[in-house]
Amino acid sequence: MSFDAWLTKNPYIENSIPTFTREEPFSNLLMDLQTKGWSVQDDFFSADFTQALMDEVENIQNAYMLQAGVGRKQDHQVVLDARRDYIQWIDPDKPIKKDFLKMMETLRVALNRRLFLGLFDYEAHFARYEKGAFYEKHIDAFKGESNRILSTVLYLNESWEYGDGGELVIYDEHNPEIEVGRYSPIKGRLAIFLSECFYHEVLVAKKTRHSVAGWFRVNNTTGKTLDPDQ
Ligand SMILES: O=C(O)CCC(=O)C(=O)O
């Protein structure tokens, strides 16, 4: 199925908000992933769709979010020196969240067809960086230790000026001292990169910054041991 076909079909959109606008960002994304392992695309989703996600996250109070930690379930710690964002995992309990997960599911299938990545599922959370928050240089997955394959970050911020900080900085795959890209978290921008390969960081935000961070994963379930999620 071509991208156009699933774009026009949109069989399961609960909000009836058109989700994708054009094919170009998708082909660029594929090309980038094939050639360099990361990609940043603007207007990947329609403006209305992105706005609906923003409306959702903006209305969650900090008290209903988690202070994000470092590490997974067993060794989950809130390390405030490393990161200072609030998160809320996305469950399909509201139409816009359901639609987001379904669109990412569609993207998962398309990526598997085109790039043979064997992606099994997707997990994602809203993130809020209040003024002064950051996420120090890190990698989302260590080789062989995690099932996270492809990281995604969708930015939701309407007006983000130069000087507002909060940029995503991506470092070179082979030399993590070298910066290869720096991107403001502007509405509709989607960053995708191979989770095991790219160190990245979020510079100090000078005002509240919203995003949806997510991970396409492979299934590492063996025998009776269920792979832990989130
Ligand atoms: O928000 C971003 O730009 C990146 C967030 C991030 O690196 C993460 O949540 O692991």
Ligand SMILES: [Fe+2]
């Ligand atoms: Fe990250």
